[in-house]
Amino acid sequence: MVRQGVDPVTAAKAGRWSDPNLPMRIYAHAETDEADVRALFRTRPVQNTASNTDKHLTNNKD
Numbered sequence: 001m002v003r004q005g006v007d008p009v010t011a012a013k014a015g016r017w018s019d020p021n022l023p024m025r026i027y028a029h030a031e032t033d034e035a036d037v038r039a040l041f042r043t044r045p046v047q048n049t050a051s052n053t054d055k056h057l058t059n060n061k062d
Contacts, residue, residue, distance in 0.1 A: 012020035
């Protein structure tokens with residue numbers, strides 16, 4: 001459905017399913033490797049590392 005650009009409700013009607021969620025729960029699967037998906041959601045570390053702190057201190061001449 002996604003590749004062909006068909007919305008779930010239209011696909012369910014064409015397949016004679018009463019609930020559009022039913023084919024999604026049964027037939028849907030990921031086409032992307034889980035590691036690739038996880039890499040997309042990774043962010044930079046929240047905590048400053050020693051190198052980040054050192055850069056901040058050397059750039060800040062107060």
